[in-house]
Amino acid sequence: MDSSTTTSTDSEVAYDIPPILKVYKNGRIERLEGVEVAPPGLDPETNVESKDIVISEKDGLSARLYIPKTTYAPQQKLPLLVYFHGGAFIIETPFSPNYHNLLNNIVSKANVIGVSVHYRRAPEHPVPVAHEDSWSALKWVASHVGENGVEEWLKNHADFEKVFFAGDSAGANIASYLGIRVGLEGLPGLKLEGVVLVHPYFWGTEPLECEVEQAEGAAKVHQLWRFTCPTTTGSDDPIINPGQDPNLGKLGLWESACFCGGEGFAEGQRFVL
Template sequence: MDSSTSEIAYDHSPFLKIYKDGRVERIAGTEVVPPSLDPQTGVESKDVVISPETGVSARLYIPKRTNQTDRKLPLLVYFHGGGFCIETAFSPQYHRYVNSLVAEANVVAVSVEYRRAPEHPLPTAYNDSWAVLEWVASHADGKGPEEWLTNYGDLERVFFAGDSAGANIAHHMGLRVGAEGLDGVKVEGIVLVHPYFWGTEPIGGEATEAESRAKVDRLWRFTCPATSGSDDPYINPASDPKLGSMGCGRVLICVAEQDFLKYRGWYYRDLLGKSGWGGVVEVMEASGNDHVFHLVDPVCENAVAMLKRTAAFINRGEP
């Protein structure tokens, strides 16, 4: 047997392994579930292909139709996490979470299925996510191919949200909207849950966690081989001169007390405040919890509180 088929070139357990023959073995985040009509919430979902050429797609959600009026609903665009290399918009935990958020907030949602590293290294995920946003924008003024968006989604009340790497993507989509605009779309707010940001210089409790820091550095360089390093603006907002151009008026940052990345969430709050952006930023910290705990235990007290806080953030100012 060719030894290259079993020799590991890159081991990032418990997430994935890369073998010397180029084979990618994803250990986590491989399970998927189909779209559905959820019996508990009445939320309906379906999958759409955005780009046949690249395979970029999305899972769409609408809340229970009997709860709807003639007034269109806020539109949430969600970006899943997984270190840019595992999980999908179709993973059970993401399907369950977005379904719950759609029901709680009474919104239409687009959960983005972007291509992942290492087969598609960054910035592919950013480019794919922007392509989905352009597809969403094509539905402005009642146009576009998808009836759920034209019939139910209000493109004047759009929100971005994501967790971990997905929060990083949501941040960059907000910056790009601010810099370039997105015709027919008004982004009101962005929700960043346990955002995956980083930097060369340790902050807060990072200084005492050399092993954890090394793992984050290694993962970043793995998913973005062309990076300039851990101070690349893609991963370190402090290095990005465009930070003040965030294209929304409100940002909610959710952090978890036991999460190694929480210091970056709080730091991001400070950076936005000094950037000249001029919007309003809020932080919600969950005591005693770790990274993406709300996906692991969605019915725990803090997960329910965060779900309600996110829904209230989206619906603030609604009649």
């Protein structure tokens, strides 16, 4: 095969999700958004320090931790926020500038310890890998209960009686899923006080009123869901449609859930990248 043929083959697109991703016929995956990286460290505007840690080298599972510098003296226990980033399960990471800046601001204003989870993404790792990775990250977090574990910021400063999950888009989907799983399985020593879902990536076969006249856009969401989760039963799969989950009532909350959504399909009432 000559070089011109090879180049042509390499450039043939098998699957295109503008403007975020292209999958080429040779298997190469090109992410077009969410690839920028902001380094950890002390943020002078918020006085929040961050660092990256590896949870499982084998699985490529990691996180970025955040702590307000005022925590160091005097020593005190602070509520713990575990955050899951959005990106349709395909793009973005905790290291993306938008999420790094968001966590700096949240940790500063709420005076909490932050854990921003870096789960594996589709299509290389189809859903529910992201959910299982996030559950593994939670178990790692819970391993620090009672001042155990290896991470000083967690075992010395996190109050495991005041834990919150939060996320946007796909991350909100994961946060919801994990809230239910905590209710079903529990995590000894970890008390889930609340879950914050921002523009959650939820879907379903029955269209909302605002989606009826946008059949083409809705069809793309159905297709995207099958792309990220090839083994799904469809758009009423409990992972994407929690309303179909018989365990929804077992959401492991002690306090409350906060839901933040858009108005209408275009603004992402059910789906936001």
